[in-house]
Amino acid sequence: MFFHEPELQYEVTVEEPDPQFAKELQQAIGGVEGEMRVALQYLFQAWATPKEHEEYRKLLMETGTEELGHIEILATAVTKNLRNATDEEREDAAQDDMMRMMMSGQSPRQILSAGESAMPVDSNGLPFNGNYVVASGNLAADMYANVMAESTGRLLATRLWERTDDPGMKDMLEYLIARDTMHQNQWLAALETLDDPVPVPASFPQEKENQEFNYAFMSTHREEREDPDMPWTQGESVDGHGEF
Amino acid sequence: MFFHEPELQYEVTVEEPDPQFAKELQQAIGGVEGEMRVALQYLFQAWATPKEHEEYRKLLMETGTEELGHIEILATAVTKNLRNATDEEREDAAQDDMMRMMMSGQSPRQILSAGESAMPVDSNGLPFNGNYVVASGNLAADMYANVMAESTGRLLATRLWERTDDPGMKDMLEYLIARDTMHQNQWLAALETLDDPVPVPASFPQEKENQEFNYAFMSTHREEREDPDMPWTQGESVDGHGEF
Amino acid sequence: MFFHEPELQYEVTVEEPDPQFAKELQQAIGGVEGEMRVALQYLFQAWATPKEHEEYRKLLMETGTEELGHIEILATAVTKNLRNATDEEREDAAQDDMMRMMMSGQSPRQILSAGESAMPVDSNGLPFNGNYVVASGNLAADMYANVMAESTGRLLATRLWERTDDPGMKDMLEYLIARDTMHQNQWLAALETLDDPVPVPASFPQEKENQEFNYAFMSTHREEREDPDMPWTQGESVDGHGEF
Amino acid sequence: MFFHEPELQYEVTVEEPDPQFAKELQQAIGGVEGEMRVALQYLFQAWATPKEHEEYRKLLMETGTEELGHIEILATAVTKNLRNATDEEREDAAQDDMMRMMMSGQSPRQILSAGESAMPVDSNGLPFNGNYVVASGNLAADMYANVMAESTGRLLATRLWERTDDPGMKDMLEYLIARDTMHQNQWLAALETLDDPVPVPASFPQEKENQEFNYAFMSTHREEREDPDMPWTQGESVDGHGEF
Amino acid sequence: MFFHEPELQYEVTVEEPDPQFAKELQQAIGGVEGEMRVALQYLFQAWATPKEHEEYRKLLMETGTEELGHIEILATAVTKNLRNATDEEREDAAQDDMMRMMMSGQSPRQILSAGESAMPVDSNGLPFNGNYVVASGNLAADMYANVMAESTGRLLATRLWERTDDPGMKDMLEYLIARDTMHQNQWLAALETLDDPVPVPASFPQEKENQEFNYAFMSTHREEREDPDMPWTQGESVDGHGEF
Amino acid sequence: MFFHEPELQYEVTVEEPDPQFAKELQQAIGGVEGEMRVALQYLFQAWATPKEHEEYRKLLMETGTEELGHIEILATAVTKNLRNATDEEREDAAQDDMMRMMMSGQSPRQILSAGESAMPVDSNGLPFNGNYVVASGNLAADMYANVMAESTGRLLATRLWERTDDPGMKDMLEYLIARDTMHQNQWLAALETLDDPVPVPASFPQEKENQEFNYAFMSTHREEREDPDMPWTQGESVDGHGEF
Ligand SMILES: [Ca+2]
Ligand SMILES: [Ca+2]
Ligand SMILES: [Ca+2]
Ligand SMILES: [Ca+2]
Ligand SMILES: [Ca+2]
Ligand SMILES: [Ca+2]
Known part of the structure; x- marks a missing residue:
């Protein structure tokens, strides 16, 4: 009211x-x-x-x-x-x-x-x-x-x-x-204050995701390029659940 | 607020x-x-x-x-x-x-x-x-x-x-x-509580309106019809300013 | 046509x-x-x-x-x-x-x-x-x-x-x-020309309405105010069916 | 009316x-x-x-x-x-x-x-x-x-x-x-009944168009493909003004 | 892709x-x-x-x-x-x-x-x-x-x-x-390249159409007018299936 | 392309x-x-x-x-x-x-x-x-x-x-x-990878903000309530630039 x-x-x-x-x-x-x-x-x-x-x-x-x-x-x-x-x-x-x-x-x-x-x-x-x-x-x-x-x-x-x-x-x-x-x-x-804010929603069991593609950067450049070595192509993922 | x-x-x-x-x-x-x-x-x-x-x-x-x-x-x-x-x-x-x-x-x-x-x-x-x-x-x-x-x-x-x-x-x-x-x-x-609620807006001087058409019912029936003698084709207008 | x-x-x-x-x-x-x-x-x-x-x-x-x-x-x-x-x-x-x-x-x-x-x-x-x-x-x-x-x-x-x-x-x-x-x-x-134009629709039996609230002005001012004594807080309602 | x-x-x-x-x-x-x-x-x-x-x-x-x-x-x-x-x-x-x-x-x-x-x-x-x-x-x-x-x-x-x-x-x-x-x-x-219905609008002088690209089929297939030999890759254009 | x-x-x-x-x-x-x-x-x-x-x-x-x-x-x-x-x-x-x-x-x-x-x-x-x-x-x-x-x-x-x-x-x-x-x-x-491009869609059997109205120009002029003798009021239809 | x-x-x-x-x-x-x-x-x-x-x-x-x-x-x-x-x-x-x-x-x-x-x-x-x-x-x-x-x-x-x-x-x-x-x-x-991601945009000098209201939780509860002692009413702000 x-x-x-x-x-x-x-x-x-x-x-x-x-x-x-x-x-x-x-x-x-x-x-x-x-x-x-x-x-x-x-x-x-x-x-x-x-x-x-x-x-x-x-x-x-x-x-x-x-x-x-x-x-x-x-x-x-x-x-x-x-x-x-x-x-x-x-x-x-x-x-x-x-x-x-x-x-x-x-x-x-x-x-x-x-x-x-x-x-x-x-x-x-x-x-x-x-x-x-x-x-x-x-x-x-x-x-x-x-x-x-x-x-x-x-x-x-x-x-x-x-x-x-x-x-x-x-x-x-x-x-x-x-x-x-x-x-x-x-x-x-x-x-x-939330337990596990990434990835959203936390309720979906991550083991059900396709494991081949959930932490891989996919290039759609026409010709293959070298890995640009950026924080989104290498290293630990932000959610701490994977490795790029 | x-x-x-x-x-x-x-x-x-x-x-x-x-x-x-x-x-x-x-x-x-x-x-x-x-x-x-x-x-x-x-x-x-x-x-x-x-x-x-x-x-x-x-x-x-x-x-x-x-x-x-x-x-x-x-x-x-x-x-x-x-x-x-x-x-x-x-x-x-x-x-x-x-x-x-x-x-x-x-x-x-x-x-x-x-x-x-x-x-x-x-x-x-x-x-x-x-x-x-x-x-x-x-x-x-x-x-x-x-x-x-x-x-x-x-x-x-x-x-x-x-x-x-x-x-x-x-x-x-x-x-x-x-x-x-x-x-x-x-x-x-x-x-x-308003002085003159019809026609809206009261601020426009009604004498500026086209006087031939402001209180006349216009039929758009294809063939001319007799006046149906309804409260919107005959008698005083609701605003009291005209005669249909 | x-x-x-x-x-x-x-x-x-x-x-x-x-x-x-x-x-x-x-x-x-x-x-x-x-x-x-x-x-x-x-x-x-x-x-x-x-x-x-x-x-x-x-x-x-x-x-x-x-x-x-x-x-x-x-x-x-x-x-x-x-x-x-x-x-x-x-x-x-x-x-x-x-x-x-x-x-x-x-x-x-x-x-x-x-x-x-x-x-x-x-x-x-x-x-x-x-x-x-x-x-x-x-x-x-x-x-x-x-x-x-x-x-x-x-x-x-x-x-x-x-x-x-x-x-x-x-x-x-x-x-x-x-x-x-x-x-x-x-x-x-x-x-x-309509029999009972207020409240619309006439077809709903007014005795079914909540009788406590159908003719009462409700103030949502944060602090209670005095009745401002206006035509919508006192007197007979416009439809003639209630008392404000 | x-x-x-x-x-x-x-x-x-x-x-x-x-x-x-x-x-x-x-x-x-x-x-x-x-x-x-x-x-x-x-x-x-x-x-x-x-x-x-x-x-x-x-x-x-x-x-x-x-x-x-x-x-x-x-x-x-x-x-x-x-x-x-x-x-x-x-x-x-x-x-x-x-x-x-x-x-x-x-x-x-x-x-x-x-x-x-x-x-x-x-x-x-x-x-x-x-x-x-x-x-x-x-x-x-x-x-x-x-x-x-x-x-x-x-x-x-x-x-x-x-x-x-x-x-x-x-x-x-x-x-x-x-x-x-x-x-x-x-x-x-x-x-x-129109004189020159294609290309629309007729009013634009076609010699102002880029002449290299106005009658050429452009493939956007990732890898180059052979000409598929279709009516839109070969032959006279429908407007009669060009050759695909 | x-x-x-x-x-x-x-x-x-x-x-x-x-x-x-x-x-x-x-x-x-x-x-x-x-x-x-x-x-x-x-x-x-x-x-x-x-x-x-x-x-x-x-x-x-x-x-x-x-x-x-x-x-x-x-x-x-x-x-x-x-x-x-x-x-x-x-x-x-x-x-x-x-x-x-x-x-x-x-x-x-x-x-x-x-x-x-x-x-x-x-x-x-x-x-x-x-x-x-x-x-x-x-x-x-x-x-x-x-x-x-x-x-x-x-x-x-x-x-x-x-x-x-x-x-x-x-x-x-x-x-x-x-x-x-x-x-x-x-x-x-x-x-x-299509067999029968008019009328669209070709899949509907034209004999099911209302045969009185499918190739007739209908005037909605208030008073009847003479046939203006235009390509859409006289002659063969563009699809070759009718006569205006 | x-x-x-x-x-x-x-x-x-x-x-x-x-x-x-x-x-x-x-x-x-x-x-x-x-x-x-x-x-x-x-x-x-x-x-x-x-x-x-x-x-x-x-x-x-x-x-x-x-x-x-x-x-x-x-x-x-x-x-x-x-x-x-x-x-x-x-x-x-x-x-x-x-x-x-x-x-x-x-x-x-x-x-x-x-x-x-x-x-x-x-x-x-x-x-x-x-x-x-x-x-x-x-x-x-x-x-x-x-x-x-x-x-x-x-x-x-x-x-x-x-x-x-x-x-x-x-x-x-x-x-x-x-x-x-x-x-x-x-x-x-x-x-x-961004220097200062909060508050967005970083380009606006925070000293120009109204300093009385930029880190204070404002209650709009009708009656005043006690501070609920939550992470958004007390303690350091997430951007590290203020104190709630
Ligand atoms: Ca997607
Ligand atoms: Ca109008
Ligand atoms: Ca309401
Ligand atoms: Ca284009
Ligand atoms: Ca139609
Ligand atoms: Ca706001």
């Missing part, structure tokens, strides 16, 4: 509204690397976690609930970048046809469909898709999916940080980036 | 687990008539509502937060219908090849991708789509969208109610149906 | 071709608020209406057929905005590299895939999606879906009207807006 | 309603090989055809309008297979739990979302997608797209014909198959 | 990096007319071709493998247009806010999600969709689908050729256009 | 053709956990890897090419499960209407659209989607995405292994599971 409080988790200020940046922020809301994905991913994973694994369920549940608040932060940022901006620019537009054309890169739906508000879509206007959510029913696979989601998510947030000069937007992104750092660490910490 | 409490908004019990019904319940999670749609729709509408309309913003926000709890209720119901069921049926399956074939209607991804858990998809396995969400930036349009969402949502819930004999499932659906009744009523109540 | 006549339902002229506006008009063709949606929605609803409800079936069928003509009007407008425009601008482009970059906001597929013609996509290039169509098999739910579709449709048309100065385009939109006014009114008139 | 007449283009009768066949018929409505695709494809192609090519525009427009009637025929067939069927089967279901499980292959949305009616989706419940429509702005490319659409469409119709024993359904499909034969022939006839 | 060699099938050079052109090139990678579609289409068709039709299987397999190399060529071109460009332009951007706005037409995901690399999406950022692939299990239908795919593909490539002045890009496109010429010819050559 | 050899990477035999299992195998071809995803993911990552990182580029390229061969193996398995099966069952179907209904769970498109062949879709018939592919332009993020893809991929393969008794199918899956083991290990080995 969920509850809400009107205050944002972290305050959002925009000094120079920028509709183009609003469009780019949408990637962090409804994009494959965005907050809708992680929020729903952690919630669906929590709902799939059986009672016996109570602490993992709580961890997932609390973090999923936190991510709902990140959607709210970003939706606020999008609206602030769109609304104030367009008031001024609408006047300019009357005087200046060139300006109007330059604004052409903006996502038209953000005005036409949403009246200058945030939408559950990505920066190309592609709607959020339920298949972005990974909740596999296997804890180790889910944890790797979560590390990966926070890695691409933090990468996106740092790229957005580089593309704005607005101090309010930079401050907000520094908060979200900090949370991504924490979340990468917490999912890796959870992975370390 | 969101918070969570481990108790469900309404308790879920399943007496006879039924994987086929689990598949049908998915429509109420990730389908176009489902709870993910209304939850996100009300939240995005709330985030687009300016400070001046504080009471509408609160109404949307609180109801959106309630709907998040409905996803949780239904996810629990799906898992309970899948997990217990398949234990027994898996044994049967060993004895009985026919049974296995009969189970073929089940969504394979619910086992293969989700390990017998709920997913953010509909009853055909189609992923939830951000374009199901309507948040137009216009309050009247949004309220009609909400009445419509709760109408198709309650219709879906009553159809599900007819398709199960499980007392636990019927009880859960009677709760969700009751909430849909309330929600239909509350959005209609909100519409009644 | 359908027939066609080469004349448009309403004549389309474009004085200053504008490829950026062509892109925005696509929202009214293939977007979630557009004419393909309403045309197909009314036709599929008509095909689902049983013989006993002949007058509703006719109403839906005739309006659906009218909407097919609106797609044709808009497709003509898109082509006129693209074709003439690009002839001139192509010359400019040779002289003026800057102009070419400024045109960058245009949807590239409109040239690359469609040779400067209309497409069954929205203003972001997202293809029309059959799930935009609501045809629920329940007349009241369908009528609410239709009021909502015409509300977001008229909202879109008035936003497009604000974004163009072309007299031909304004004139065409004033026609389409007028038709949306009529259609909102006719679906509301049809709703008024 | 479109008109409608209540009579179907071809009468539809169903002797033994069959919900499973209703699901399969959906492929011919909203599937990639279906009637929604060809109807919209021919209409969008017509709207893109300039005045100078009046006869092609008429041909496309009239056939597109005909295809709208095919959607209507199939929607009628789906409803007749669902409605009557489920009445009987619903009684059986009460008596017979096994029957209920066997019905599990049916698309649940056809009941849950559509109240036993036709939908703009394919046989897996996947919604119709605007990107199925090809309208390239080039007449020859469009004609090849149309021959291809009618080829996969007729293939689908003959496969449906093989999967039903119902005389009414077979009769309806024999009508639709006949129309596909005509349509394949008419698009090929239109291709024959 | 596939193999790879680091050399490109055809060398790619870019003299003036152009991020807008990179975006347009994406249509040729992940668009409905692009190389991912033909590569996967020919491979899936090959895998569906039975042993008895060995030479067709080889033809499809070798061409599908060639098309994988075309994706690689275009991905290289996209990266070269993005990477070098943005280095310079990033500096400019610092000095020149106007430039930054003008770049707004660029697909934001190409930076945000992909770090200035190629993606499996089209020029609007729409992801590649498996339903673009036609592999029908019928050789004639597949060959028509292939002629059509190469027709819209060559049309796209020639339109891209017209939109760039970069000699390296023009040279690359002249290579790809040449291959499309060859592929159109080879699929038509394969069609000519 | 790619090459092909007719032999499969690993031989495929099917003793008892099973159309239901064919449908499930589709998840491993076109599903989010499937071989199309990893093949395209590794290839697009390779094409984005700059020359300086040659050994990573080779590793990605060779493995991507190997995965193309896995699609081929599974497409062969699908066809073998469909073709032989349906011959027999078609006869049975004539005798036995019940059998026909039981087959209803099969994906109808596999017959209707593909003539009993493999398709680029998942087990629900949902088409493959280019957004499944992660190629972020950051090596560490990509490696985590690859570990995750192989984890969910191996999980899927082991679940398929549990659902079949066919010795040929079990043998094929044991080969594919072995390769997934190797691939999980090789991506983890590649991660170990």
Whole structure:
């Protein structure tokens, strides 16, 4: 059961509204690397976690609930970048046809469909898709999916940080980036509590695997090449169960 | 900012687990008539509502937060219908090849991708789509969208109610149906507080409309027909602004 | 069975071709608020209406057929905005590299895939999606879906009207807006002919609903709040069947 | 501008309603090989055809309008297979739990979302997608797209014909198959009226192509093979412009 | 089984990096007319071709493998247009806010999600969709689908050729256009080896078709028109089996 | 540049053709956990890897090419499960209407659209989607995405292994599971060669993060709870840069 409080988790200020940046922020809301994905991913994973694994369920549940608040932060940022901006620019537009054309890169739906508000879509206007959510029913696979989601998510947030000069937007992104750092660490910490995290799933008896091919690097180069002597062609395997 | 409490908004019990019904319940999670749609729709509408309309913003926000709890209720119901069921049926399956074939209607991804858990998809396995969400930036349009969402949502819930004999499932659906009744009523109540709800949007000056065509029923029957004398071909218009 | 006549339902002229506006008009063709949606929605609803409800079936069928003509009007407008425009601008482009970059906001597929013609996509290039169509098999739910579709449709048309100065385009939109006014009114008139339009569906016996929750506003505010004394927290319900 | 007449283009009768066949018929409505695709494809192609090519525009427009009637025929067939069927089967279901499980292959949305009616989706419940429509702005490319659409469409119709024993359904499909034969022939006839239909587009000067690679079969077999001496590795090219 | 060699099938050079052109090139990678579609289409068709039709299987397999190399060529071109460009332009951007706005037409995901690399999406950022692939299990239908795919593909490539002045890009496109010429010819050559390519499928006995409608042009003009005396309303049908 | 050899990477035999299992195998071809995803993911990552990182580029390229061969193996398995099966069952179907209904769970498109062949879709018939592919332009993020893809991929393969008794199918899956083991290990080995793999991306200076929130677990439980004393609420962080 969920509850809400009107205050944002972290305050959002925009000094120079920028509709183009609003469009780019949408990637962090409804994009494959965005907050809708992680929020729903952690919630669906929590709902799939059986009672016996109570602490993992709580961890997932609390973090999923936190991510709902990140959607709210970003939706606020999008609206602030769109609304104030367009008031001024609408006047300019009357005087200046060139300006109007330059604004052409903006996502038209953000005005036409949403009246200058945030939408559950990505920066190309592609709607959020339920298949972005990974909740596999296997804890180790889910944890790797979560590390990966926070890695691409933090990468996106740092790229957005580089593309704005607005101090309010930079401050907000520094908060979200900090949370991504924490979340990468917490999912890796959870992975370390598992007995045998590689290969996933641990439940399949490895002796049933085809023993000829489970620790051999296969080259598909057209002509045979020498062994390049890399950590994936020689030495002990990372899981400690084989020899490359 | 969101918070969570481990108790469900309404308790879920399943007496006879039924994987086929689990598949049908998915429509109420990730389908176009489902709870993910209304939850996100009300939240995005709330985030687009300016400070001046504080009471509408609160109404949307609180109801959106309630709907998040409905996803949780239904996810629990799906898992309970899948997990217990398949234990027994898996044994049967060993004895009985026919049974296995009969189970073929089940969504394979619910086992293969989700390990017998709920997913953010509909009853055909189609992923939830951000374009199901309507948040137009216009309050009247949004309220009609909400009445419509709760109408198709309650219709879906009553159809599900007819398709199960499980007392636990019927009880859960009677709760969700009751909430849909309330929600239909509350959005209609909100519409009644608006000055001029028809036609939407009120902001466009009706004298700019083409006056020849705004209150005339146009027949596209191949041969001309007599006026059928219906409430949409004769008499005063519903908005009170014209004569059909 | 359908027939066609080469004349448009309403004549389309474009004085200053504008490829950026062509892109925005696509929202009214293939977007979630557009004419393909309403045309197909009314036709599929008509095909689902049983013989006993002949007058509703006719109403839906005739309006659906009218909407097919609106797609044709808009497709003509898109082509006129693209074709003439690009002839001139192509010359400019040779002289003026800057102009070419400024045109960058245009949807590239409109040239690359469609040779400067209309497409069954929205203003972001997202293809029309059959799930935009609501045809629920329940007349009241369908009528609410239709009021909502015409509300977001008229909202879109008035936003497009604000974004163009072309007299031909304004004139065409004033026609389409007028038709949306009529259609909102006719679906509301049809709703008024139904015995008990709220809650939808009427067929479910309300005494089966959970009686504790069907007329109670549920707050999900984190801390308990006072009753805000709004029309949805106090007084008689809109359907006249309960007390909030 | 479109008109409608209540009579179907071809009468539809169903002797033994069959919900499973209703699901399969959906492929011919909203599937990639279906009637929604060809109807919209021919209409969008017509709207893109300039005045100078009046006869092609008429041909496309009239056939597109005909295809709208095919959607209507199939929607009628789906409803007749669902409605009557489920009445009987619903009684059986009460008596017979096994029957209920066997019905599990049916698309649940056809009941849950559509109240036993036709939908703009394919046989897996996947919604119709605007990107199925090809309208390239080039007449020859469009004609090849149309021959291809009618080829996969007729293939689908003959496969449906093989999967039903119902005389009414077979009769309806024999009508639709006949129309596909005509349509394949008419698009090929239109291709024959074009000056230089291969390679498409004729507008690109072939001397600008890379002359070393435009009539040479390139083997990507890992080891070199002998020339297999096939019509695509030796002899004159089909367009008469080169030598393989 | 596939193999790879680091050399490109055809060398790619870019003299003036152009991020807008990179975006347009994406249509040729992940668009409905692009190389991912033909590569996967020919491979899936090959895998569906039975042993008895060995030479067709080889033809499809070798061409599908060639098309994988075309994706690689275009991905290289996209990266070269993005990477070098943005280095310079990033500096400019610092000095020149106007430039930054003008770049707004660029697909934001190409930076945000992909770090200035190629993606499996089209020029609007729409992801590649498996339903673009036609592999029908019928050789004639597949060959028509292939002629059509190469027709819209060559049309796209020639339109891209017209939109760039970069000699390296023009040279690359002249290579790809040449291959499309060859592929159109080879699929038509394969069609000519089939006994009875029209109507598709040949396996359905034409005497079962409705004989009244299989060679008659049906007008859907609202008022009856005179026979326009065109090759599709009079004379022998293209398949030689009927008379219009 | 790619090459092909007719032999499969690993031989495929099917003793008892099973159309239901064919449908499930589709998840491993076109599903989010499937071989199309990893093949395209590794290839697009390779094409984005700059020359300086040659050994990573080779590793990605060779493995991507190997995965193309896995699609081929599974497409062969699908066809073998469909073709032989349906011959027999078609006869049975004539005798036995019940059998026909039981087959209803099969994906109808596999017959209707593909003539009993493999398709680029998942087990629900949902088409493959280019957004499944992660190629972020950051090596560490990509490696985590690859570990995750192989984890969910191996999980899927082991679940398929549990659902079949066919010795040929079990043998094929044991080969594919072995390769997934190797691939999980090789991506983890590649991660170990990176200087500072956590947090991703390493390029963002951590001192710019909000220092108050980057190593703190945030509870969103409604009522405050005691610190549960878990590895993610206390102790050193996994990246060694902070203290929880
Ligand atoms: Ca976050
Ligand atoms: Ca609800
Ligand atoms: Ca309209
Ligand atoms: Ca047809
Ligand atoms: Ca090619
Ligand atoms: Ca693999």
